[in-house]
Amino acid sequence: MTEQNLAQKTTVRTQKYKRELLWLSPALLATAVLFTVYLRSHPYPSFGAGLYLLVAERISEAGYALPKTIPYYTDGGVPFAYPPLMFYAVAAIRDLTGLDPITITRVLPGLVTMLYLVPLYLLARDLLGSRPEAALTSLLAAVSPPVLQWHISAGGIVRAPAFLFALTGIYAGLRLYRDRDQRWVVPSLALFTLTVLTHPLYTAFFALSYFLLFLAFDRTAWGLLRGAVVGVGGITLAAPWWxxxxxxxxxxxxxxxxxxHGGIGGGIQSLQALVEFDVHGALVGQLWAVVPLFGIAYLLKERRYFLPVWFVTVMLAFGKPRLSVTVGAFIIAVFLLEGVGPWLKRETPLAVGRRGFVTAALVLIATVGLAGGAMYATGDVDAHAGSPSLPQFITHDDVEAMEWVETNTxxxxxxxxxxxxxxxxxxxxHRTMLVGPWGVEWKxxxxxxxxxNLFRDISSCNSAHCMSQTLSEAGVSPDYIYLPKGTFTVRGMQYQRTSKLAMSMHLSPKYRTVFENDGVIVFEVMGGEQGESQTGTGPGRKSGNSDGENSGGR
Structure with a gap:
């Protein structure tokens, strides 16, 4: 190949990349805006990732060996059985950069959320055969609250990379089965292995989508064999972990x-809720759930069955809106650009060509999606039966109180x-929390x-008597009780705490205040209904640190 031909080939390739980037840019820009809004409105990450971070910490402390148990989450800790890949990645990030763990959970999920739009766009482009439809699909997924919620929040340090691996692997599966290009076997195998080592839900989503691609494009013995190589090979390569x-x-x-957490087949209730439309439900959530149904009707009329089958199967199998909404974005894009657009041109005075309609659709969805997504990202949307979207599980007051706990107990x-x-x-x-469900699923x-259930019962207590009785009946005897003040959440649902509980515990001889700031009160359990007297210096206490004074300051 001459130098001139090589230069021409490079120029063509560069122009091709620029064209793809142009179509992908609406989704990337929308995600960048929403990510910025999220960071500005959330000094602390939404939802929880404390267990994930502690796993990464234990891995680092053990010289990157696989831990057997994770301490402090309930008495005796919890078994470590999570797929470990991202915990190793977070441990390496911490060790190499020295970044604060909370900073990692604020920043890493958003960066990966932007990254997974690339394979999503490529999958839509090749599956739908249209760059405009791929652009619309990726934009819809980028601004959809159900997808945003679970990937940009703290737990996105695991979920967002798993989604990235799964989408990239499904794209590889499309190239393998539809194009009959066996060069994609190795990438598929590698990506499935990465997904297996990251998150079980996304592993199942990958496998189900891969199987549907096999049924749709390559129902042959060779197709079955290639799928077996990917599936069995991925499980085998992950064997050192399991x-x-x-x-x-x-x-x-x-x-x-x-x-x-729902498991396979957990989507039957979701499908029933979709059929039984709730007019009192959150408008944003209902729109994302219902609009694909019109697209499904259009696709069935056109005898195009893959997308409807994919959507319904994913919904039935998992019942996770983040997955069904992603598939629904493909359906909406096809419906709008192939169904609604031509109908408007044919049946109305609007003489809008395809290019004009594509532009209008992208602008409209970007505008509406960014407005709704920004409200969602800031927590201003009632997303949990009246509770705010993307709540922060901890605040500055919590961090201050927890620092006091680590130093003074x-x-x-x-x-x-x-x-x-x-x-x-x-x-x-690094203190044991006796009540909480996190990680206990492995037991x-x-x-x-x-x-x-005990966590919910304790969190709903509003008197010292309720607290003492609930703990006594459960056989739980803590050294301290940590109470939030004002607004807090329980399993994502918002609660407003009055002063009744704090006053009741202040007046009870069974509890003594050892720390208080604007958002948290920590009580020492003095005995009584919780068991034998524990006053003075003994197990669980440091001498001179239980004097009842406010160490945090107002």
């Missing part, structure tokens, strides 16, 4: 956790924590449900 976990905890650790001290700040508490304080349904 074999070691089973050697620690047995195979039951995986079977026990199945279904604690014995390492063996045990706590009961009201509200969702409990998820972050063990990671921030099985019964322990998980017990912890979840």
């Amino acid at each position: 074999i070691q976990v089973m050697s620690y905890h047995g195979v039951d650790v995986f079977t026990s956790a199945a279904g604690t 014995d390492p063996s001290a045990t706590f009961v924590v009201q509200g969702d700040a409990a998820e972050w508490f063990p990671q921030q304080t 099985g349904h019964e322990p998980y449900n017990r912890q979840l």
Whole structure:
């Protein structure tokens, strides 16, 4: 190849990349705006990732060996059986950069959220055969609240990379099955392995989507063999993780956790809710759920079955809006540009060509989507039965209180924590939290449900008597009780705390205030209904630090 031909080829390739970037830019810019809004409105990350960060910390402390258990989350800790890839990545980021863990959970999810739009666009472009439809698909997914909620929030340090791997792998599967290009077997295998090592839900989404691609494009023995290579090969390559976990905890650790968060088949209720349209539901959520139905009707009329089958199967299998809305974005894009656009041109006086309609659709969705997405990102949307979207589980007052706990209590001290700040508490304080469901799913349904119900019961207590009785009946005897003041959340649902509980505990001889700031009160349990007297210096206490004075300051 001559130097001139090489230069021409490079120029053509560069122009091609620029054209793809041009079509992808609306989604990238929209996500960048929403990410910026989120960062400016959230000094602390939304939802929880304390357990994830503590896992990464333990991995680093163990010289990057796989930990057996994770301490501080309930008495005795919880088994470590999570897919470990992103915990290793976060541990490496912390060790190499020295970044604060909370900063990582604020920034990393948003960056990866922007990155996964690239394979999403490529998948839509090749599956739909249209760059405008791919641009619209990626834009719709970028601004949709259900997708944004779970990938830009704190837990997105795991979920967003898993979504990136899954979408890229599904794109590789499309190239493998539709184009019959076996060069995509190795990328598919690598991506499936990465997904297996990152998150089980996205692994199942990858596998189901891959199987549907096989049925749609390559129902041959060779197609089945290639799929088996990817599926069995990915599980096999991940064996160093799951074999070691089973050697620690047995195979039951995986079977026990199945279904604690919905599991396969958890979408039947979601489909029923979709059919039984709730006029009183949140408008944004209802629109994202219902609009694809019009697209499905159009596609069925056109005898194009893959997208409707993909949408319904994903909804039935998982019941996770973040996944069904992503598939729904493909359907909406086709419906708008191939159904609505031509109909408007044909049946109305609007003489709008395809290019004009594409531009109008992108501008309209970007405008409306950014407005709604920005409100969602700031937490101004009622997304949880009247509770705000993307709530922050911890505040500056929580961080201050947790620093006090780590400095002024014995390492063996045990706590009961009201509200969702409990998820972050063990990671921030390195103290044992006796009540909370996080990580307990690996112990099985019964322990998980017990912890979840007890956490809700304790968090709803509004008197010292309720607190003492609930803990006594559950056989839980903490050294301290950590209470939020004012507004807080329980499993994402907002609560408004009055002064009744704090006053009741102040007046009770069973509790003594050892720390208080504007947002948190920490009480020492003095005995009584919680068991034997624990006054003075003893297990769980440091001498001179339980004097009842406000160490945090107002």
